[in-house]
Amino acid sequence: MGDMGSFERTLPAEAVARVREGFRTRATVPRRFRTGQLKALRRLITENEKELAQALAEDLGKHPLESRISEFALLENEIGHALLHLPAWMEETAVKVPLVLQPAQARVVPQPLGVVLILAPWNYPVQLLLAPLIGALAAGNCAVLKPSELAPATAQLLCRLVPEYLDPQVVAIVDGGPETAAALLQERFDHIFFTGGEHTGREVLQAAARHLTPVTLELGGKCPAVVVDGHWGNIARRLAHGKFLNAGQTCTAPDYVLAVGRAAEQLRTHLPESVRELFGRRPVRSKDYGRIVNERHFDRLAGYLGQGTVLSGGGTERSSRYIEPTVLVDVDPDAPVMREEIFGPILPVLEVPSLEEAVAFINDRPAPLAAYLFSERPKNQRIFEDTVRAGAVGHNICNAHPLVPGLPFGGTGASGMGAYHGRHSFDTFSHRRPVLSKSALVETLKVGYPPYSWSKAEVLKRLL
Structure with a gap:
C-alpha cells in the first residue's frame, strides 16, 4: 500500500493523475467497494485512536476525551449512518412522465462526480479532513486530501495512515504548505471541498473558476x-x-x-x-x-x-x-x-x-x-x-x-456555500442525472412535428 517515505515524494500532479486513472476503472461505482472503503476508514480511526489523540495533543493541546467527542465519535457516527443508509441513497428515483411523452419511463440516477479535492483546516484536523471524505467515498468518488500544515503532527500521521488503510488508486493524500495547496488548485477536479477562512475561500473559488469546478465552502464568521x-x-x-x-x-x-x-x-x-x-x-x-x-x-x-x-x-x-x-x-x-x-x-x-x-x-x-x-x-x-x-x-x-x-x-453568504453530513454529503458529491427512456418502435410524437396545423394545435393544447 506504500510507505511514508514514498508518499511524501508524491507530487500534487502525480497524486491527481493516479486517482484520476483509478476513477476511470469504475472501481468505485459498486456499492460493495464503497462500503469496504468506509469500513476501512472506520478501522483507521478506531485502531489508531491513541496515536491520533497524541498528535492532536501535540498540535492543539487537546485532551483525549475532547478529541474522542469532537473528532473521532463524530466520524464514527457519520460512517455508521452512511453504511446504514447507503443502499437507499444509491437507489434510482422514478419520475412521472407527462402524457405527451408517453409511453416512456423517467428516473433520476445518482452518479459519482469523479475526482474531488478536500482541503482541510487545522482546528479539527482529523474530523474536518475525513468527514467530507465519508460523503465522497459513499457517493463513489476518488479523492485527493490536503491536511493542514499548521497541525503538523496530525498531518504527518494521517499521511502515513491513509495509504495504509484506503485504496491508493482511490484516495491520495498530499502533505505540504500553501505552495502545495496552490499546486493542487492548478489541477482539474470535479469538485473542491474547502474548510477554512473567508480570505482563502475566495482564493479557492477563483482557482476553481478556471475549470468551472463546483465548490463547497465551509467558512466561519462571527457566530x-x-x-x-x-x-x-x-x-x-x-x-x-x-x-x-x-x-x-x-x-x-x-x-x-x-x-x-x-x-x-x-x-x-x-x-x-x-x-x-x-x-x-x-x-x-x-x-x-x-x-x-x-x-x-x-x-x-x-x-x-x-x-x-x-x-x-x-x-x-x-x-x-x-x-x-x-x-x-x-x-x-x-x-x-x-x-x-x-x-x-x-x-x-x-x-x-x-x-x-x-x-x-x-x-x-x-x-x-x-x-x-x-x-x-x-x-x-x-x-x-x-x-x-x-x-x-x-x-x-x-x-x-x-x-x-x-x-x-x-453556511450562507460570507459563511460559506453548500452543505454536508449524512445524506447531504452524499448529495454534495453526486450528480443527480436525469434519464428518459422511450421506445422508437412506435411513433407517438408526430403531433408535435411540423408542419403545424390547427388540428395539431388543439391536440397539443390538451396534451400539454
Missing part, C-alpha cells in the same frame, strides 16, 4: 449568541463550554454574546463561575484546556484583550501559546474584536435593550455560520428563526447541530 431568559447557571455553562472548547478555535463557537435586559447582569456573575467550574481557578494548569495553534494566532488574539474591560481571565503565556478563557465587557461594537472573527478563547458580552435590537445587530453584519438563542419562550424562538440570517440556528445550546447526521451543515 452570535443572544441571551434573553432561562436558567442562568445552565446558560453560562453552555456558553462557556461552547466558546472555550478547543481554546475557542471552533468555527461554530459563539463569537460574541448579546445580552438582553437583565441577562447582562446575570452573565457577569455566572460566566466567570462557569469558567472556574470547567477549568479550575488556574486554567493554565488544566489538562482539559487546549492551546493556540501557533504564535502568529497567539499574537493576533492577545491584541484583542485590550479592547474592552476584562471581566474574567486575560492571562497569557506566549511560550506555551496559552491564553486564559477571557470574558470581555464594555466593548465598543465597532472595535476590531467585534468586526473580525476571533477564533480564540475571548468572549465579548454586549448589552442590548431587546431581542429585536439583537436581531438587527446580527443582520447588519455578514451572515454567520451559526446563531444561537437562549430563551425558553416559543415566541422568541420563532422570531429568531424567522428573522436571523445564518447557516444554522441553535436554541439553548452551542456547537451541537454538527453532531446530528440528518442535519445539513453549511
Whole structure:
C-alpha cells in the first residue's frame, strides 16, 4: 500500500493523475467497494485512536476525551449512518412522465462526480479532513486530501495512515504548505471541498473558476449568541463550554454574546463561575484546556484583550501559546474584536435593550455560520428563526447541530456555500442525472412535428 517515505515524494500532479486513472476503472461505482472503503476508514480511526489523540495533543493541546467527542465519535457516527443508509441513497428515483411523452419511463440516477479535492483546516484536523471524505467515498468518488500544515503532527500521521488503510488508486493524500495547496488548485477536479477562512475561500473559488469546478465552502464568521431568559447557571455553562472548547478555535463557537435586559447582569456573575467550574481557578494548569495553534494566532488574539474591560481571565503565556478563557465587557461594537472573527478563547458580552435590537445587530453584519438563542419562550424562538440570517440556528445550546447526521451543515453568504453530513454529503458529491427512456418502435410524437396545423394545435393544447 506504500510507505511514508514514498508518499511524501508524491507530487500534487502525480497524486491527481493516479486517482484520476483509478476513477476511470469504475472501481468505485459498486456499492460493495464503497462500503469496504468506509469500513476501512472506520478501522483507521478506531485502531489508531491513541496515536491520533497524541498528535492532536501535540498540535492543539487537546485532551483525549475532547478529541474522542469532537473528532473521532463524530466520524464514527457519520460512517455508521452512511453504511446504514447507503443502499437507499444509491437507489434510482422514478419520475412521472407527462402524457405527451408517453409511453416512456423517467428516473433520476445518482452518479459519482469523479475526482474531488478536500482541503482541510487545522482546528479539527482529523474530523474536518475525513468527514467530507465519508460523503465522497459513499457517493463513489476518488479523492485527493490536503491536511493542514499548521497541525503538523496530525498531518504527518494521517499521511502515513491513509495509504495504509484506503485504496491508493482511490484516495491520495498530499502533505505540504500553501505552495502545495496552490499546486493542487492548478489541477482539474470535479469538485473542491474547502474548510477554512473567508480570505482563502475566495482564493479557492477563483482557482476553481478556471475549470468551472463546483465548490463547497465551509467558512466561519462571527457566530452570535443572544441571551434573553432561562436558567442562568445552565446558560453560562453552555456558553462557556461552547466558546472555550478547543481554546475557542471552533468555527461554530459563539463569537460574541448579546445580552438582553437583565441577562447582562446575570452573565457577569455566572460566566466567570462557569469558567472556574470547567477549568479550575488556574486554567493554565488544566489538562482539559487546549492551546493556540501557533504564535502568529497567539499574537493576533492577545491584541484583542485590550479592547474592552476584562471581566474574567486575560492571562497569557506566549511560550506555551496559552491564553486564559477571557470574558470581555464594555466593548465598543465597532472595535476590531467585534468586526473580525476571533477564533480564540475571548468572549465579548454586549448589552442590548431587546431581542429585536439583537436581531438587527446580527443582520447588519455578514451572515454567520451559526446563531444561537437562549430563551425558553416559543415566541422568541420563532422570531429568531424567522428573522436571523445564518447557516444554522441553535436554541439553548452551542456547537451541537454538527453532531446530528440528518442535519445539513453549511453556511450562507460570507459563511460559506453548500452543505454536508449524512445524506447531504452524499448529495454534495453526486450528480443527480436525469434519464428518459422511450421506445422508437412506435411513433407517438408526430403531433408535435411540423408542419403545424390547427388540428395539431388543439391536440397539443390538451396534451400539454
